[in-house]
Amino acid sequence: MNDTVTYKSLILGDDFLDPPPSFEVTNEVVDKYIRATNDATQELGEPNSRGQRIAPPMLAAVYVIDALRTKVGPPGGVHAKQQFKFHRPACVGETLYTSAKIVKLYQKKERNYVEMTTETLNQDDDLVTTGLITRIWGKE
Amino acid sequence: MTISEELQSYKNLSVGDRLPEIKVLVDQNMVDAYADASGDTNPLHIDPEFAKTTFFGRTIAHGLLTLAFVSQVLSEWNWQGWAYGGELSVAFLGPVYPGDEVSVSGEIDLIEQREEGVFARCNLACYCGERAVVKGTATCKVG
Secondary structure, three states: OOOOOOHHHOOOOOEOOOOOOEEEOOHHHHHHHHHHHOOOOHHHHOOOOOOOOEOOOOHHHHHHHHHHOOOOOOOOOEEEEEEEEEOOOOEOOOEEEEEEEEEEEEEEOOEEEEEEEEEEEEOOOOEEEEEEEEEEOOOO | OOOEEEEOEEOOEEOOOEOOOEEEEOOHHHHHHHHHHHOOOOHHHHOHHHHHOOOOOOOOOOHHHHHHHHHHHHHHHHHHHHHOOEEEEEEEOOOOOOOOEEEEEEEEEEEEEEOOEEEEEEEEEEEEOOEEEEEEEEEEEOO
C-alpha cells in the first residue's frame, strides 16, 4: 500500500507515474469486469480480425485507475470530470502501460482539483486509450 | 485547416434520434464486484463505516461503473464507431448510491461531415430517479 499523497505536494507537470505500471489483460479480468457491469454487448463474444478476444472499451479505464493508485490522495477523493478517446479496445493477451501527467491544479468551493492527462499503450507502443481526468483530491 | 459540414441526417440517422436506453439497479454487491474487478478499493465505495465519515454519508458507486453503463448504450448503438475511435466527455454531477436505479439515455445532437468521415455527437444523461448523476457527450464515426 502506498502512502497517501497530499494535494500540497503535487507539482504541475509531474509525471504521475514513472515508469508507468503494467497490467495484463487476461480472460479472468475480462470475465470479472463483464460480470460486474452486467455487460451483454454482443460483439464482446466475437474475436477481432486477429482472432483475439476483445474487452469492453471502458476496461481500459480500469487500468487508468490502477495506474493512478500508485500515487493516491487521502481517502474520500472522487472523479469530477472524465474525457476518454478509445482508439481501439484492449485485447486478451496484451500488456497495457498507462502514464499520467498533472496538467492543472486548482481550488474551487474549498475543494482541491487535479487534472491529469493519461495515455495507455500496449507492449508494442500501440495506442489504446487517451484521457483527461479531473479529480477532487481527498482532504488530508 | 479542418473542413466540416453539419448535416441533419446521414443514411438512417437523424439529429434528434434517441439511443437505446438502459436501466440498471445498482446495489452494494455490484459495487463490491466492480471494486474487485477493477482493483479500485477506495473505502468510499466499499466500507460503510468509513463512508459515513465522508461528505456523502454512505457508500457510493464508482464513477467508472456508471460510465460502463454509458459505454454499453454506445456499444449497442454503434459498436464499431464507439470502440474504434469513440470519444467521451462527461461530468459527474452526483453520486450513485447502492439501491439506486441508473437510467442511461442519449440523443444525437449533431451529425458532421469531416475530412475523415461522418461523425455523430450524442448528448448523454444518467439519472437516478429525478436526480442527474452524469451528463456529457460522446462522438463516434458513423460513416
